[in-house]
Amino acid sequence: xxxxxxxxxxxxxxxxxxxxxxxxxxxKDISSAKNVRNFRTSSNLQYIFVxxxxxxxxxxxxxxxxxxxxxxxxxxxxxxxxxxxxxxxKTTLTAAITKVLEKEGLAKFISYDEIDRAPEEKARGITIxxxxxxxxxxxxxxxxxxxxxxxxxxxxxxxxxxxxxxxxIVVAADDGPMPQTREHLLLAKQVGVEKVVVFINxxxxxxxxxxxxxEIEMRELLSxxxxxxxxxxxxxxxxxxxxxxxxxxxxxxxxxxxLNALDEHIPKPTRDTKSPFLLPVDNAFTVPGRGTVVTGxxxxxxxxxxxxxxxxxxxxxxxxxxxxxxxFKKSVSKAVAGDNLGALLRGVRITSVQKGMLFCESKSxxxxxHFIANVYFLSRSEGGRSKPIMSRYxxxxxxxxxxxxxxxxxxxxxxxxxxxxxxxxxLTLLKKMVMLPGQSFTIRENNVxxxxxxxSEVKSSVEVMKSNLSKVKLF
Amino acid sequence: xxxxxxxxxxxxxxxxKATRLEGRPxxxxxxAVAVDSAGxxxxxxEVNCETDFVARNKSFQAMVEGVAAACLKYIEGAPTSxxxxxxxxxxxxxxxxxxxxxxxxxxxxxxxxxxxxxxxNVVLRRAVGLKTKASESDGLFLxxxxxxxxxQTNSPVAIPLLGRYGSLVMLKGGAxxxxxxxxxxxxxxxxxxxxxxxxxxEEDKPAKDPDDEKVLILQEYLLDPSTTVGPLLTSNSVSIxxxxxxxxxxxxxxxxxxxxxxxxx
Numbered sequence: 001x002x003x004x005x006x007x008x009x010x011x012x013x014x015x016x017x018x019x020x021x022x023x024x025x026x027x028k029d030i031s032s033a034k035n036v037r038n039f040r041t042s043s044n045l046q047y048i049f050v051x052x053x054x055x056x057x058x059x060x061x062x063x064x065x066x067x068x069x070x071x072x073x074x075x076x077x078x079x080x081x082x083x084x085x086x087x088x089x090k091t092t093l094t095a096a097i098t099k100v101l102e103k104e105g106l107a108k109f110i111s112y113d114e115i116d117r118a119p120e121e122k123a124r125g126i127t128i129x130x131x132x133x134x135x136x137x138x139x140x141x142x143x144x145x146x147x148x149x150x151x152x153x154x155x156x157x158x159x160x161x162x163x164x165x166x167x168x169i170v171v172a173a174d175d176g177p178m179p180q181t182r183e184h185l186l187l188a189k190q191v192g193v194e195k196v197v198v199f200i201n202x203x204x205x206x207x208x209x210x211x212x213x214x215e216i217e218m219r220e221l222l223s224x225x226x227x228x229x230x231x232x233x234x235x236x237x238x239x240x241x242x243x244x245x246x247x248x249x250x251x252x253x254x255x256x257x258x259l260n261a262l263d264e265h266i267p268k269p270t271r272d273t274k275s276p277f278l279l280p281v282d283n284a285f286t287v288p289g290r291g292t293v294v295t296g297x298x299x300x301x302x303x304x305x306x307x308x309x310x311x312x313x314x315x316x317x318x319x320x321x322x323x324x325x326x327x328f329k330k331s332v333s334k335a336v337a338g339d340n341l342g343a344l345l346r347g348v349r350i351t352s353v354q355k356g357m358l359f360c361e362s363k364s365x366x367x368x369x370h371f372i373a374n375v376y377f378l379s380r381s382e383g384g385r386s387k388p389i390m391s392r393y394x395x396x397x398x399x400x401x402x403x404x405x406x407x408x409x410x411x412x413x414x415x416x417x418x419x420x421x422x423x424x425x426x427l428t429l430l431k432k433m434v435m436l437p438g439q440s441f442t443i444r445e446n447n448v449x450x451x452x453x454x455x456s457e458v459k460s461s462v463e464v465m466k467s468n469l470s471k472v473k474l475f
Numbered sequence: 476x477x478x479x480x481x482x483x484x485x486x487x488x489x490x491x492k493a494t495r496l497e498g499r500p501x502x503x504x505x506x507a508v509a510v511d512s513a514g515x516x517x518x519x520x521e522v523n524c525e526t527d528f529v530a531r532n533k534s535f536q537a538m539v540e541g542v543a544a545a546c547l548k549y550i551e552g553a554p555t556s557x558x559x560x561x562x563x564x565x566x567x568x569x570x571x572x573x574x575x576x577x578x579x580x581x582x583x584x585x586x587x588x589x590x591x592x593x594x595x596n597v598v599l600r601r602a603v604g605l606k607t608k609a610s611e612s613d614g615l616f617l618x619x620x621x622x623x624x625x626x627q628t629n630s631p632v633a634i635p636l637l638g639r640y641g642s643l644v645m646l647k648g649g650a651x652x653x654x655x656x657x658x659x660x661x662x663x664x665x666x667x668x669x670x671x672x673x674x675x676x677e678e679d680k681p682a683k684d685p686d687d688e689k690v691l692i693l694q695e696y697l698l699d700p701s702t703t704v705g706p707l708l709t710s711n712s713v714s715i716x717x718x719x720x721x722x723x724x725x726x727x728x729x730x731x732x733x734x735x736x737x738x739x740x
Contacts, residue, residue: 086525086595149503149527179535179593183528386686388668388697415624416668416697418640 076140078266079163081147081193083184084170089201089239090146091115093170093255094133096242097144100255107135112243115146139263150187154422157191158376158440159452166266167193168258169218172202173236176214177221185225196222197233197261203250204238211236233261273337276364277301277309280400284353291323292350294359295342301361303343304334311348312367313357313402315431320345356402358434365436368461369429370474375408375443375453379420384450388416394469395450397429399441405430406443407469424456428472432461489587496596503527504600505536506621506641506721507543511551514616514656515609518546519643520571520602521721525595535597536637538589542599545576550604561615561645563717566602601727603719605645615716618656619643620663642666645717658711665697665704666720674715675705691715 057075082090094115101107110133133144145164147153157163167188171177188196198218203211215234223229237254238246246252282296294311305325311318324344325335335341343359358365378384389408397406409426410417417423435441435455443451464472501523510517522539529535546566556562566574572583582599590597607615621638642663648655675690682688685695692705699707708714 150531151527175594180526180528180532180595183531187528390697413624415664416622418622418668421623 075136076268077143078140078165078262078268079143079145080166080168080262080266081145081153081164082168082170083188085172085175085178085180085184088170088172088175090170092243093168093199093201093239094144094146096239096255097259098133098135099243099245100252101135101137101259106137137259137263140268142262150183151422153187153191154374155376158374158422158454164188164191164193166262167196168262169196169198170201171198171214171218173200173206173211173214174202176210177217181221182225185221185227188227189225194227195232195266196227197235197258197265198222199239199254199258200234200236201239203236203254204241233265235261272300273302275300276361277303277307277337278361278365279303279341279343279359281311281313281353281355281357281359282401283355284350286350287344291344291346292348292353293342293344294353294357295340296359297340298335298337300337302334302336303341308362309359310362311345311353311357311359312365312432312434314354314404314433316352316354316357317367318348318352319362320348322346354402356400356433360434365434366458367432367434368458369432369464370459370462371427371429371435371455372457372459373425373427373441373453373455374422375425375451376422377417377419377451378449382420383448384419385445386419388418389451390416392470395443395445397427397441397443399435399439402433404433405469407472408443409474419450425453426459426474427455428462428464428469428474430464430467430469485588485591486584489584489589489591492594493587493590493596496590496594499525499596501525501596501598502724503530504598504723505530505539505637506639506723507539508619508621508636508641508643509543509547510617510619510643511547514618516547516551516604516606517617517619517643518543518550518602518604519619519641519719519721520546521600521641521723523598523600523724524593529593529595529597532593534592535589538585538597539637541577541585542571542582542602545574545582546571546602546604548577549574550606553604553606555606555608560608560613560647561716562604562606563719564604566604568599568601571599571602601721603643603721605643605717605719607645614647614649615645616648616652616656616659617643617645618659618663620660620667622664622667639723640667640721642718642720644715647714647716649712655711655713658713661698662704662715663718665694666691666718668697669694670720670722671718674718691718 082094084090091112095110095112098107098110102109115133133146135142135144145156147156153164169181169184169188171181198215200211200214200218215236218234219229219232221229222232235254235258236250237258238250239255241248241251242255244251278299278301279294279296280299281294284292284294287293303322303325305322307322309320309322311320322343323346325332326342326344327335327339345359377389380386389410391409393408394405395408396403407428409428411424411426414423417425435458437455437457439455441453441455442449443453462472462474503526504521504523506519506521508517508519520539520543522542524530524535550564553562553564572581572586574582576582576585578585586597586599605617607613607617619636620642621636622640623638644659644663644666646655646659646662670689671691671694672689673691675692679690679693681693682690688694692703692708694704696702696704696707
């Protein structure tokens with residue numbers, strides 16, 4: 001597996017987890033460990049959740065010259081999902097993958113029954129009907145999701161429970177693509193999956209001509225939905241044979257080629273250092289004699305000393321430039337995406353800076369109070385509303401470190417939204433903020449979360465007269 | 476000849492597959508509502524399938540539309556009650572299977588064909604039909620609504636509407652039919668949204684928490700929470716005689732009775 005960073009922790013094995021946690025917080029400069037949760041799985045993988053982002057470390061325990069110590073390596077991670085018809089062997093394939101990888105010590109075998117039996121999982125109050133299975137290849141760590149339906153996938157995506165980086169489309173050779181395969185591919189497009197891998201299952205029960213036909217049909221379908229029908233890897237095999245331990249090309253070897261296809265075809269997430277810099281402000285304070293410092297983690301780009309920038313948010317629009325950049329209390333000439341930094345700003349008063357503002361390159365992002373978003377409203381059984389949501393619904397919106405009153409309006413053609421549904425809506429905020437496509441938020445009513453969503457489009461601002469959202473004319 | 480042989484083959488395959496898949500759980504599906512253009516007859520059906528991918532598929536949707544149309548045809552030909560001003564008929568899964576489809580076979584045959592095509596279990600769950608007497612002088616009319624609202628909103632009323640929730644309402648109006656029909660649609664929407672359990676009468680006491688109100692005439696009106704449904708009916712000089720609400724995959728009273736019966740046995 002690719003190693004991002006490595007640490008050696010000394011001390012008795014008993015205390016190594018707390019050691020590890022405090023090292024992690026120090027290295028990432030996380031001051032409050034409140035949002036940090038860590039737990040370990042049987043395969044010596046250590047998961048650390050900060051807010052909702054997961055970082056995974058591989059732990060190795062050693063004894064050296066009579067001293068116990070442990071090393072932790074951060075590994076690359078990827079989320080994949082299986083999509084396919086109910087009878088085409090998604091679950092068998094998942095079981096077969098864990099079986100084959102268990103031989104190499106890269107996964108724990110999970111039987112068909114265990115996968116099928118665990119359909120419900122509670123995540124942040126929203127019931128996610130998904131099965132999560134984990135395994136590793138030599139290259140990276142995978143979390144494998146299997147959702148039973150369209151609505152479940154969408155819910156998964158919106159609530160941020162798992163963002164799919166790639167998908168395995170499973171199709172049985174004896175049936176070929178089904179009418180609803182179109183809906184499966186449409187879904188993959190909708191949740192933002194760009195690369196898929198096709199697995200033609202049950203190849204042992206038909207002859208080669210049929211397999212070729214299925215492959216051609218699948219490639220045509222993929223091209224029709226805007227995937228790369230030519231370059232997409234198609235793996236032919238039988239999950240059932242692999243599960244039985246058959247080492248023929250259709251058995252275990254097909255699973256290995258599928259995993260290779262995943263490793264090669266599904267892109268590695270990269271840190272974006274080319275785009276204009278973006279720094280969400282976590283905190284702001286005054287350094288006596290110098291000026292105002294804002295802190296935060298650079299989400300993209302490179303921040304250099306003397307860079308020109310803007311502070312945006314809460315209707316404010318302040319032009320400034322960077323007098324100094326510090327990482328870990330040391331002055332540096334530049335900071336790259338992922339760095340946690342402090343930036344000293346010229347000519348900015350502390351009273352005009354608020355937590356939740358955004359510091360970015362001049363004119364690189366726009367500030368607005370009007371957006372289009374994809375929202376999932378929690379059902380009654382998940383603690384959401386019992387009544388439907390109509391237009392002009394005004395409640396508090398929470399995102400990142402800020403919250404602000406927000407009005408929700410339905411799109412034309414939607415007359416109401418029932419709890420438990422996901423839908424595209426217009427958002428109108430009381431004040432102008434920076435919200436970028438893909439940014440997540442929640443809607444709360446009387447201190448109860450009733451909806452969660454992600455921004456899909458930024459619209460031009462609308463005028464809010466006398467801070468009254470209900471009187472805003474949108475159309 | 477060859478064509479009819481192929482059709483027979485498909486039918487036989489369909490039945491074989493349908494028998495194999497029988498008993499697998501079906502929680503997803505569609506509710507379809509069909510009302511004739513005069514508002515004299517209406518039907519609502521629920522057809523279930525295993526995943527919502529199938530519910531979004533065109534061929535499944537076409538089949539459900541066919542089922543709703545077949546029910547509408549059946550209710551048009553059914554005898555009218557002589558005592559009550561309107562007739563209401565509930566159809567269970569077995570009765571539905573026997574109904575003739577628009578194409579000439581039975582609905583059970585149509586379902587088997589669909590099962591063969593999409594490879595998932597499909598179940599005709601329930602249906603309800605409402606009809607008024609033949610004369611139009613009684614002022615009775617039916618309106619239907621489904622949610623989520625289908626994209627083609629301007630379609631003629633006779634074409635079935637498909638969604639996850641549906642409602643049918645029997646109203647008695649006065650003179651202005653056009654206005655009343657719009658109001659009827661909004662009432663249907665209210666019923667889908669607020670899920671009342673009964674119409675209620677003047678004797679019903681309001682619930683302690685207005686959010687828990689299950690009596691229709693005492694509920695806050697969905698489109699204008701400042702008023703309740705009762706006064707609104709009076710001011711529109713419309714009375715509501717009956718309503719039915721379907722939610723796809725919901726537990727019905729029948730289901731609960733079956734479970735209780737099984738537990739007792």
